[in-house]
Amino acid sequence: MSGIFTFEQNYFQNTAMSNTSAFLEAVNNGYAFKGEKFKIGRAMLDGQVVEGADVFIPFKTLNRHGLIAGATGTGKTKTLQVLAEGLSDASIPVVLMDIKGDLSGIGAAGTSNEKIESRCQQLGVEFRPAAYPLEFLTLSNEKGTRLRATVSEFGPILLSKILDLNDTQSGLVAMIFKYCDDNKLPLLDLKDFIKVLQFVSDEGKTELEKDYGKVSTTSTGTILRKVIELQQQGADLFFGERSFDVEDLMRVSNDGRGMISIVRVTDLQDRPKLFSTFMLQLLAELYASSPEEGDMDQPKLVLFIDEAHLIFNEASEALLRQIETIVKLIRSKGIGIYFCTQNPMDVPASVLSQLGLKVQHALRAFTAADRKVIKQTAENYPETAFYKTDELLTQVGIGEALITMLNEKGVPTPLVHCMLRAPQSRMDVLTDAELNAIADSSKIARHYNEVIDSNSAYEILTQKLEAAASQKEEIAQQKEEAKAQKDEKGFFDNPIVKSVARTAGNTIVRSLLGAIGLSGGSRKRKSWF
Numbered sequence: 001m002s003g004i005f006t007f008e009q010n011y012f013q014n015t016a017m018s019n020t021s022a023f024l025e026a027v028n029n030g031y032a033f034k035g036e037k038f039k040i041g042r043a044m045l046d047g048q049v050v051e052g053a054d055v056f057i058p059f060k061t062l063n064r065h066g067l068i069a070g071a072t073g074t075g076k077t078k079t080l081q082v083l084a085e086g087l088s089d090a091s092i093p094v095v096l097m098d099i100k101g102d103l104s105g106i107g108a109a110g111t112s113n114e115k116i117e118s119r120c121q122q123l124g125v126e127f128r129p130a131a132y133p134l135e136f137l138t139l140s141n142e143k144g145t146r147l148r149a150t151v152s153e154f155g156p157i158l159l160s161k162i163l164d165l166n167d168t169q170s171g172l173v174a175m176i177f178k179y180c181d182d183n184k185l186p187l188l189d190l191k192d193f194i195k196v197l198q199f200v201s202d203e204g205k206t207e208l209e210k211d212y213g214k215v216s217t218t219s220t221g222t223i224l225r226k227v228i229e230l231q232q233q234g235a236d237l238f239f240g241e242r243s244f245d246v247e248d249l250m251r252v253s254n255d256g257r258g259m260i261s262i263v264r265v266t267d268l269q270d271r272p273k274l275f276s277t278f279m280l281q282l283l284a285e286l287y288a289s290s291p292e293e294g295d296m297d298q299p300k301l302v303l304f305i306d307e308a309h310l311i312f313n314e315a316s317e318a319l320l321r322q323i324e325t326i327v328k329l330i331r332s333k334g335i336g337i338y339f340c341t342q343n344p345m346d347v348p349a350s351v352l353s354q355l356g357l358k359v360q361h362a363l364r365a366f367t368a369a370d371r372k373v374i375k376q377t378a379e380n381y382p383e384t385a386f387y388k389t390d391e392l393l394t395q396v397g398i399g400e401a402l403i404t405m406l407n408e409k410g411v412p413t414p415l416v417h418c419m420l421r422a423p424q425s426r427m428d429v430l431t432d433a434e435l436n437a438i439a440d441s442s443k444i445a446r447h448y449n450e451v452i453d454s455n456s457a458y459e460i461l462t463q464k465l466e467a468a469a470s471q472k473e474e475i476a477q478q479k480e481e482a483k484a485q486k487d488e489k490g491f492f493d494n495p496i497v498k499s500v501a502r503t504a505g506n507t508i509v510r511s512l513l514g515a516i517g518l519s520g521g522s523r524k525r526k527s528w529f
Contacts, residue, residue: 020045023386024053030414033058033407035297038086042123043416044400045386049122055403055418057083057357059090059298063331064406065354068304069344069377070361075399076340079359080304081106081423083338084260087302088132093250093258097279099307101266105426107134107438116422119399123421130424133253135261136439139278140237142264143436145445147244149281151187152177154239158284162277163226164316169219175212176200185457189240190231192457197224199461233271238278241452246285248444250301272310276319279311283326283337290333300334308339309346324350344377352380356406362396384415392417 027043027050036059043053070076077100084094084106096103109129110116120127136144151159156177160170176196180187187193200208201220209215251259268275286301293300305311315323327337339347344360358381365371378390382404389402396402396417403418430438439445 019386020050024050026386026414027053027055027416030407031056031416033060035060035408036090038090039123039125039421040082040086040403041418041420043418045417049419051124053416054124055416057086057405058408059087059092060296060408061356061406062087062092062302063296063299063334063336064356064410065327065331065336066338066357066359066405067344067347067352067355068338068340068359068361069342070396070401071342071364073398074361074396075401075420076342076361077102077306078399078423078427079361079401079420080306080338080340081425081427082421083302084304085130085132085424088258088260090298091252091256091258092298093252093301094260095249095301095303096260096262097303097305097307098262098264099266099268099310101264102429103262103306104134104136104430104435105428106132106260106262106423107430108426108434110422110424110426119419119422123419125421127422128424132425133255133257133259134438135251135259135442135444136435137261137263139263139265139274140234140267142267143439144264145244145439145442145448147263147278148238148240148242148448149285150241150243151189151193151239152180153243153285154281158280158322161316161318161322162273162280163223163230164318165223165226168216169223172215172219173223175208175215179208179212180457185460186454188454188456189458190227190236194224194227195458195461197227230273230277233274234268235274235277238274241454242448242450244448246282246289249286268310272313275310276315279305280319280322283323283330286335287326287330287333290330290335292332293334294332296334299336302336302338304338304340306340308341309343312346312348312351320348320350324348324354327351327354343373344380345373358402358404360393360396360402361400362398363393365394382412382415387415387417389415 023043023045031054033056037056038059039054040057041055042049042051043055044050045053068076068079080096081103084096087094096106098104109131110127111129112127116127137147138144139147156170156174160173163169163173165173176193177187179185179200180196185192185196187196197220200215201217205215249259249261253259265275265278282303286303290300311323312320330337338357339351339355341347343363344352344358347355360377360381363370363374363377365374374393375390378393381389381402387402392402399422400417400419402415404415405413407413
């Protein structure tokens with residue numbers, strides 16, 4: 001009997017060793033990248049870290065975009081933090097959309113503990129506490145450098161898409177932009193656009209229709225309502241001067257590390273329209289202003305969008321097509337975009353298919369709908385003989401993830417269950433004093449935080465309308481005076497008035513002459529003799 005147990009033990013041990021060897025070979029072959037790379041962790045098999053099965057991320061393919069997904073509390077934010085640190089150390093600038101407000105700790109050095117030391121030992125890495133160079137950006141009045149864009153820079157196409165206008169309404173918006181260009185009416189903020197919209201639907205309607213075509217009052221009313229809706233979400237804070245130059249997102253600090261720009265948008269969770277507006281404008285501006293780069297050894301900029309569902313949930317079909325187009329084309333500019341969300345199904349399939357790197361943390365299966373999502377998610381990953389992917393998705397521990405990416409030839413790497421390294425910066429938020437100190441030391445905040453209200457369409461049209469109103473009032477007054485004079489002259493030209501006037505005049509004259517004895521008559525003059 002003991003011989004049977006010995007045979008079975010040896011069989012399973014040999015099988016496990018053979019399986020581990022095959023797994024190690026597959027990982028090493030799949031993740032042996034040429035050029036600069038960043039070690040993110042080590043692969044796991046049967047719940048154990050496999051020594052030597054190092055998982056690297058090559059910088060060369062980071063412009064292929066990516067996805068970080070997983071349920072709340074599974075470590076998505078810390079993964080994002082680790083990636084940002086690795087990119088910064090490689091002199092690659094990073095932009096982080098901080099929706100929850102828990103990424104600021106990257107500006108302070110982390111502290112070690114037993115768990116971190118144990119993890120570092122398992123992964124064969126060294127923990128080096130470090131604070132990273134930060135720039136805080138904001139769309140509101142929070143502490144940081146203000147992000148703005150003018151309406152003219154946004155353009156008629158993007159504005160129409162974010163307002164979800166139909167073709168007729170979009171044509172009217174394009175007509176308004178053309179009219180403003182031709183008549184030197186700068187569109188800087190939303191009050192400029194609203195003023196022009198009101199002008200072309202009233203006083204300027206005849207002028208516009210003469211040169212540009214018919215103006216529908218119904219369309220102008222619809223556009224106005226949608227602009228006001230955008231204003232209600234705080235868009236007035238975003239549209240205006242001084243306009244932010246995206247080149248300032250691609251800076252390198254004095255010590256050679258890439259700047260990490262954190263966009264503080266914690267107050268936009270309930271204002272998805274404004275968040276979508278900002279993100280679309282930023283992506284469009286980055287695409288338009290960046291030259292074609294071709295294949296680069298590393299990207300010029302990597303953008304992480306946390307809580308990405310805020311973009312897609314409120315997006316119209318036209319807006320989704322615009323985002324899909326930009327994601328497809330912007331990688332040739334050397335820019336990578338990474339979406340971070342709880343459910344991978346939050347990202348439309350057309351966009352998901354463009355994402356090369358996938359970091360999948362654990363998913364929860366509480367309902368039938370959850371199980372369906374898990375099955376769909378598992379089908380999006382490469383097939384593997386080492387894991388049952390759909391089962392593993394619910395068993396992945398905190399700080400672990402399933403990873404696959406594209407190699408230099410564009411071929412997906414083997415799917416691995418990876419233990420991830422810990423961030424070297426603080427895994428907590430900065431204090432208010434620390435945050436204020438970083439914001440106050442900014443080299444660009446003073447430039448962009450200056451409030452400018454240039455002479456634009458609102459002021460020009462207001463002056464024009466006031467001048468026209470003043471001229472109209474003056475003309476009306478002149479007409480009134482002329483009418484009064486005419487009425488007065490007409491009174492004395494009346495024959496009856498003239499007859500009465502003559503009779504009254506003769507009577508007065510005779511009375512006066514009679515009083516001095518010079519009036520005519522038959523009376524004889526008395527003789528002196």
